[in-house]
Amino acid sequence: MTRRLLLSTALELFEARGYAGTTVDDIARAAGTTRVTFYAYFPSRAALMKALVAELDELLARRDTEPQAAPDLVAVVRRGSRDGIEAWLRDTSRQWPRTRPYVLAAHEAAVVDPELRELVNHWFDGVVADIEAGLEQAGRFAPESRRMRGFLALTQLDQLARHWMRHGWETDSATAVGLLADSWTHLLGAAGPQDA
Incomplete structure (x- = not known):
């Protein structure tokens, strides 16, 4: 569930801000989680x-x-x-x-x-x-x-x-x-x- 949320949130942010303009912290924050949780699912x-x-x-x-x-x-x-x-x-x-x-x-x-x-x-x-x-x-x-x-x-x-x-x-x-x-x-x- 968290992995799916990170993926969908990232896709929304990439569409709105672009890949280069979206950080790991942006994705984690928008998904309502932390950078540590992000890295538990994706190394980068x-x-x-x-x-x-x-x-x-x-x-x-x-x-x-x-x-x-x-x-x-x-x-x-x-x-x-x-x-x-x-x-x-x-x-x-x-x-x-x-x-x-x-x-x-x-x-x-x-x-x-x-x-x-x-x-x-x-x-x-x-x-x-x-x-x-x-x-x-x-x-x-x-x-x-x-x-x-x-x-x-x-x-x-x-x-x-x-x-x-x-x-x-x-x-x-x-x-x-x-x-x-x-x-x-x-x-x-x-x-x-x-x-x-």
Whole structure:
């Protein structure tokens, strides 16, 4: 119960003040406990942030124990249809309100803490690897281009998500997701060019 309270309190404070602007004492005080109690559950603020990233994985149904952390993404990329890609992107964007505080806190923490930077980079690389696996299973595009295609596709999604998380939609969501689906289809889809 106390661990859960510390996590939820920290997430609220990270959202309100930012990761860099929130201390262990701030978290403990807002949770109605002490610094000693905080350290009984987490050896550092970074360790607490790692636990929040693990919660984010659960929200996104990502599984690090599987060959692919996101088998649904692998399957969508393998099939390569624009409709499937757009549906996956639309479903993903619907999760943004729930994942917003986690994503923004993780990205801010990655800027100030090298250990968390490595964790966020590992998470990003895992998603790129899932996209690459889908392309490999489909036998689509030159093998040496698959990882870069995954990197470019995920970078677009990540930037759109973080922009929305800070500013909302600057156009309607269907238009934004549709444009992103067009780009992903060109980069990853069955109808795209077959040579890298």
